[in-house]
Amino acid sequence: MSHLNRIQHYLSTEGIRITFADVTDAAKEAQEIHHLPSLSAVIMGKVINAAAILAMDFKNHEGVSLKWVTNSPIGVIHADAYEGQYVRGFLENPDDGSVPYSPEVEPSYVSNEGKLFVTRYSLLKLPYVSAVDLKKGDVAACVSDYINSSDQTLSYVGIEGKVDEKGQILRMAGFIAQLMPEGDEKLFHELFNDQKKWDVFEESDREDSLAGLLKKDNYVLLSDAPISFRCTCGEDRIKHSLQGLPKKEQESLLEDDHIEIACHYCGKKYEISRETLTKWFNEDKGGNVQ
């Protein structure tokens, strides 16, 4: 079974839970939409991957939004995973392409004394935000740090990206392994530690292949779904946010015969006429004391 563009949840009989996500096409799409050089593209893809694997409570449709303040030239990274099968993301300050991606440069761009804010919500939980100060490390190490400090569950995260010689994303996949309360801690440490590197792309039974490990009899597949890039933007959302603007700002928007709004996440452009704006702002008056 191919793992390409899928999100899968496993539980082993030894009490180890693994969420695996291959977000190859989503990472490619993010690179294309945002015109990202390799460094920004891989980091963006990894942060999207992180959002996907952090949405572990698939039964309750857990959603995860990451706001990754890198404190480096690439600025703030945003990524969302929702409905168990969709992801999206953007970077506020993509790099200029002068430094190609390499695992060696990644830590200084993602965790330059920055901070990671994680919002989680589900059918059972209202949105709540937790934050962690980022220590030096790559995306996976930072996410591992976050989950170990916020969840109090022994966890290990691995995320890998591959690019071709032109800097285009070829593959992007990652996983989170967590020890359940009754789980085998010794086995967990043997399998998941910084000395052992799992190949998340290899589909064979090779010893370092994560897919090979997950194929074994002691791993039960709990859920398997396709995962893809999708944005939640739309005219309705724009309408609501514009209706929330102060009256003065609304008036300034009415000066031109139309306004153009581009979605940060997917780049889609919305052209909204003065006529429509006037209608929206008038609708909103019903609920407000002027």
Ligand SMILES: [Zn+2]
């Ligand atoms: Zn959008």
